[in-house]
Amino acid sequence: MTALEELKAATRESAEAKREELARVIDRAIAEVREIAKLKEESRKALRDILLDIISKIRAPYETTVAQAREAETIDEVALLWKDTHAFYADWLKWWEGSRSIWFTEEEVFIYLDRLIKNLERSSAQAYEFHS
Numbered sequence: 001m002t003a004l005e006e007l008k009a010a011t012r013e014s015a016e017a018k019r020e021e022l023a024r025v026i027d028r029a030i031a032e033v034r035e036i037a038k039l040k041e042e043s044r045k046a047l048r049d050i051l052l053d054i055i056s057k058i059r060a061p062y063e064t065t066v067a068q069a070r071e072a073e074t075i076d077e078v079a080l081l082w083k084d085t086h087a088f089y090a091d092w093l094k095w096w097e098g099s100r101s102i103w104f105t106e107e108e109v110f111i112y113l114d115r116l117i118k119n120l121e122r123s124s125a126q127a128y129e130f131h132s
């Protein structure tokens with residue numbers, strides 16, 4: 001074999017080795033992208049589950065205040081109940097508006113929770129104002 005033939009054979013072997021290495025790198029990158037997508041989906045589902053839990057729990061203080069107000073003996077007691085409830089929802093609204101810009105999306109659950117928190121804060125403020 002001549003020197004040129006040996007050089008040609010060596011460069012082909014080298015090119016083949018690099019192609020195999022590239023194929024391994026691509027396969028690894030694809031696997032990593034799939035893993036990231038899977039993690040993103042799992043994170044999205046976990047966040048959605050937490051938001052759904054919040055939706056089911058965030059109404060409870062309002063409903064409890066309505067029940068307590070029915071049993072209250074004086075208007076001052078009712079006003080105090082609504083004052084406390086409004087403070088709770090005002091705090092939630094402040095936190096929500098401060099942090100939602102970081103992770104808010106147009107998904108239905110985000111939009112619904114956004115409206116719910118705003119409505120509960122507004123309604124509790126109106127109830128407190130009415131009774132005070």
